[in-house]
Amino acid sequence: MIEIHRTFDLLSNKLLGWVQQFILLLPNLLITLLVLVATVFAARLTRRALASVLPRVSPGAVTLHSLISTLAYAAVLLVGAFFGLEVLGLDKTVTSLLAGVGIIGLALGFAFQDIAANFISGIIIAVQRPFTVGDVIQTDSFFGTIERINLRTLDLRQVTGELVRVPNRKVFEGAVTNFTVTTRRRVDVECGVAYSSDLAQVREVVLAAMQDFPELLTDQPPQVMFTAFADSAITFSLRFWIPYRRQVDYVGAKSEAIMRIKRAFDAAGIVIPFPMRTLELPAEVLARLGRGL
Template sequence: MRRLNFRYHRVLRAVLLGFLWWGALTTTVIAQDAATGPQNQAPPDKEDLSSAPAQVDVQPVAQDEEIRRRLLSVMEATGWFTNPQVQVQDGVVFLSGRAETDEIKKWAGDLARNTQDVAAVANRIELSQPSAWDFSGAWTGLSSLWRDFVRSLPFLVLALFILAFSVLAGWIAARTARKFLRRRVRGKLLRGVLAGGLGVFVFLAGAYIVLRVSGLTQLALTVVGGTGLVGLALGIAFRDITENFLASIFLSVQRPFETGDLVEIAGATGYVQQLNVRATVLMSLDGNLVQIPNATVYKTVLQNFTTNPNRRETFVVGIGYDDAIDKAQEVARKVLADHPAVLNDPEPWVLADDLGKATVNLRIYFWVNGKENSWLKVRSSVIRLVKRAFQLQGISMPDEAREVVFPRGIPVTLLDGIPEKTPSARQRQQPDAEPPSEELDAVATKAEAGLSSDAGELEQQARQAKPLDEGENLLRDAEQGRPPNVRE
């Protein structure tokens, strides 16, 4: 009975001590909060309250004063705190003062929490606000940068060495490729593009190795992938420029024309002066410089009159229905056969082409050496001589039939007797006398200024024109100083 009462008293005493401890703790906290006032009260976000311990000793071994002195001595010994203060009441530790960083504040709370017989920790340590003139953070950052720079010096030296080696290797690769392709690739522009592409590839490989050595593997992959994306974006943005550049490469390789060739491109006829990376330049027959984009040259129909120096010309002449067609054909054929600028091989033709309203139309075909003679002048000479021969042979060349309308009419008077015989068309068109001009029978008149080709005159006009500054002529072989494969 006495043992049971003793146990009962022990339990009752423990419960009373617990209530007393809780009351003392509550009273102390309320009193301290009232004493500090609202101005000195730490912000809720800066107070770190530890969780309740799993077990609280009823009779602690360490006293509050011993705990306070121990914690205060440790905090002062670190030198991390400004004006550190420690208060302990019934195992509850109250920390105050200032710390530089949140990690130091947390460290103080963990220190108090791990101290023997500490029931709870109220961490009221405030973080120090740096002064506006405090440059310690800047110096710390500079010091950190300097340390990082010193640590990265070996990698930097190695990266510079690899980068310099890649530049040199790219230059050597490009130069070697140019020498290797000089005899194997015809177009100089294509040789430059292939050699330059090889040099850039070698340099990018070196740059990739530099990034890998520096530990920037992800950046290296980004650069490699981004280069292709950037190239695709630039190709889309500058589609016309890219198209002209690629067309210039194809034209310089295929060589559909050479410098000085007479060509017709997109309706423009002239002598080729230059092929650059953007356009093809022609000297028109009127003496004007014409620039045609290379993309248009590559995609459009192109006629090269210099590839085959022989050029066929044609014109139509009408004779009367009363005239014999075979006679007119023979007269015209003889004129063509006797003309010095008309080629006998291929043979000229004189063909009946059409039956018109008032004439039988003959179409005359003949060939001219366009390299030696001007087809315009030869055509003019042939037309003039055929007309002259028809007149001398009495072959009529009537005008086209016309319908004449007289709105007010024409008075007609009938004559008495037999009307006078009206002359026939052949009789009306017979010349009274042959014109005594020797120039009419000449092959070339003064007005035609000879039959020679005018390519030399146009070349002289091109030299006198304003010089073009569009880049190098891709049709010229820099090694030989003349257009390659010149057509004789």
């Protein structure tokens, strides 16, 4: 019975001590609660303020604006949480949390190197803005129009309709050709004429066919350059410049130039030769063919 009473007294004293400590900590708990409420309010206010100010400072970088607002929101929450722990006297807990966050961050950095590289590349792309949504670019083996720029991937709509998500790291590290940034593009049309053709006449006919060409840039007139003595023709390249906004501008201009050259050559009697092959057969095969076998 004595042991039971001692155990009961120990439990009672322990519970009483906890209640007393809770009563003593009650003001600090109330202060911590107020701090957390104020922190949440301040974090939301900070995010809203940045969301309204950043588009005025650097319009167009929507992804970067969202990242900065989210990081600022998280930073304010962390500061408030650490301050609340300090009010409760949990200094060692704060130190342990900071050390744990550092170790976890280091481990995650090694485990998700590719994701981190894509994320950092996305931040750099959002800051430098080498291209924007709607630009026509070529990167790696993909060619198309940018539909969306995320912090991890770039959504590229190819001219054949497929949507390709290219990792930002490959875009950042590789070569990127932006066809939209200059607002103009040169069109090259390759063709060939027979060896018996008058090359001076060929040039005149091609340039005449390009008269009144739709949206032709006149500051750089069309050029006809003969390029090679090919197997069955003398080849040449027609070069001219057009305004470029979409890929259909380039494809349509090239198609129109080909049709104009064909009509002009037909009217002038200029021949566009096609490859010819000569077959040499043994005499006995020719004899059998002659007999109709």
